[in-house]
Amino acid sequence: MDASIPGRYGFRRKAEQRQAALDRNWAEVSQLVEAVPRAPRPALAICWEELPKALDPAEGELDQGRAQRKRRQVESLAAYALAMLDPGAMVVEFGAGSGHLGLLVAYLAPSSHVILVEAKEYSCKVARARVENTGIGNCGVFQGTVDEFAGTGQDFGLALGLHTCGLLADAVLRLAQSRQAAVCLVPCCYGQVSSKENHHRGQGTELHMHPCSQAMAEVSFAWCAKAADFTPGKGGAFDAESPGFQTALRCMQVVDTDRLLFAQERSGYKGELGLLDPGCSPKCSVICLRPQEAAAREPAAEQKVR
Template sequence: MDMLYLQVFSEPENGWVLVPLETLITVFMVKYCFGTKIKMIMVVKQDSTPVFQIKVLGMNYEVLQKESLPHTAKLCVLPVILVERSTCVAGLCAVLRQLIKTIVAEEPSHWSRTLLGFREGCLVACAESSVWTRFCEVDMIATTKHLIVGSMSKTEVIIPEDIARFEVHMAQPIRMHNVQKKAQELMKKCGKTTYDVGDLGIVEHCFAEGPTMTLADVILFPCLHIVIESIRSVYLQQNIPLIMKWYHNMCEQDGIEESLSIFNTIPSKLVDDMYVIYNVPDVPKQSIYKSDPRRYKPRNRIFTRQEDVDASLLVVDMLGLSVDVLEPPFGNEVEFDWRSLPYDAQPEGGHLPASRRERKSQQLENLTKAVLKVAQPGHTIVDFCSGSGHLGIVLAHLLPRCHVVFLENKEESLTRARERVKKLGLSNVSFCQCNLDYFVGHFDIGTSLHACGVATDLVIQCCIKERAVFVCCPCCYGSVQNNHIITYPRSKFFRDSPMTLREYLVLGHSADQTHDENNVKTDQGKKCMGIIDKDRCLHASEAGYFVSLAKLIPESCTPKNNLLVGIPNEWQDASFYD
């Protein structure tokens, strides 16, 4: 059985324990879905997050001091699940999904499998790319915590914006792969042989994702329970009627009321609501499944208008910015021979299609050389967005005295990497299935090959925080967007300039137009690509890094061929620059 580790703030006393909200939600789901089938390991670890008291009497758990936490489990923010002691699964959505899969692996007919939704895709996308996952895993968690610790006016209650978003969401048409089929079935029950578009409305939005309960409901319910109990008032019904309908529907589901027994009494923040004014903020009238309404959208998803690009490039010209490219790239002189590696450590050993093997090998060689130049025995190297492990496996084989962490949020990709590592007999590796923001382990070198859009900036930010070297080859420049962790532009130089966010994002979209050497937009795309990466270099330089921007050799190995290497100033050694 996989091991579930949860953070608690105290050892249980009389069956009650102090916990953060993420632990509360996890324990709620364990009690609702699994009872005592899942053993919880409660790690006593203090923090500054809001504290909740829950009842764990009768549940299956043991207490562990943080000093005794296994090494791999220490790499990520709790809660985590440890799989085979070498793989850490972190992030609330990923952990709860893994719990269900763990039980289903032993009991294939266990009912909790239905919570994973159609094709088991519920909340599978990461919070950086999915607005819905971010709402469930980040936004509602933050809203609930803020409500608990914040003060409230005695004369006015402003319903939190995320509550208003969920209310509007519940009023929108449901997202469902077979909604028309369901409508047909319901129409037949009503004695009709045909249906029209208006009849689709009969398929009710009973739960967060449609007519059936999913994992999203199980995550959102504890948060909404706390919110509703905190603003306990008869006036909530008229202000958020759809949420209240959903809430009462959830309470009627088998097992929910019993699972609520883990909650201690939640005090109301209202003394007397008779004279309180309730305000619901205006939010976009759309489903939360839709793209973030704050996100810039070009008029065409593929090509940006030329006048927009010209305007953005004019601002760059006014700044007098030059994009200097290092020749040859950092580490190019390091010796490297693919023939010295086992077959299974090479791209073809990873079952890469023949059409991509040579180019993939060239990409990997560039990044590997840069890492080899700075790596020292005892270093920990993190291969961010590691996929099926092409880069990490090469590094782990060539640097047996270093420890390599494979970090990837896609379960299938990480499974393939684990299989390859096992086949090669590599023992100097660990695996983390999570988003970058859940990784908290110490490391010395961070690397990423074609981490898409925001992910590259998350890698660089993580490296700067740890004062680690970064070796990155970015990708998907058009995907850079402000989110709950990263904002753009990255550097103070650009932020203090006249360039607007929209002008900056236009450059990002244009930077993706580099796929065809015969295309008239390609040179312009390369220029824009250099500008975005120059911003990244300036950001790292402002943080006390020596940074180089170069091109992979040969440049034809990929259209996204910029190589960014950053070394903390305190690391500087003359041998790096000979």
């Protein structure tokens, strides 16, 4: 989409340009996006007070509202992950930070083994302390990038990521496909897919690689990717029914549909789009991908932790 769209007096104002570009973009891709299967949101009831204290993502310097939203983010994506997880599988969380998601999955699925992959030294130090404090024996920490972890040759069955930043989501998707692993992740920082800065995420990702699917090859993501980065109000709270957020959500799903279609075209994967619990995060699009031979498996039964 051209950055400038003619108006009555030459070129429209920027806001009008943006809306016109988004409208035209949606007209081009709406059928593709709406045809993608939607993953039903799995149920997972957690009584955080009864879990080891170090598992609680609300621990730390968070106000009550942010703490509750963080719990809901982790709980919601963990539910998707557990529904996709085969017993005894190796699980890798990329961009794990201090391990909120991966630790919870390791605790709830003790037959699995979870590796937290994180590039930042300080975050890895905190993650190791949390693993030790919880006494969880089926979780380890790897300090390094996606490419450095790939260099170990470690196979795994499920790749996880909560708010994988920009092209990091694409790097995780590509590594998972090369290992024929399932994927369950929530992307973030969509604007990076049209950024002029190379963030060096690895696995062959590069500037302006989107759209990467053949189905969307003629679509420009410049406006769409930027519009997906909805900014919430003060303190992180936002109205999930507001027009601004609904526009951002539609744009997130456009970019993530391109990711799903690319995986299907390149590796024969089957994909679905899901959503985190409403209102817990402005970045809430869940990508669920399974290798074709695993796609027909029944989802796990509803899980409850009291």
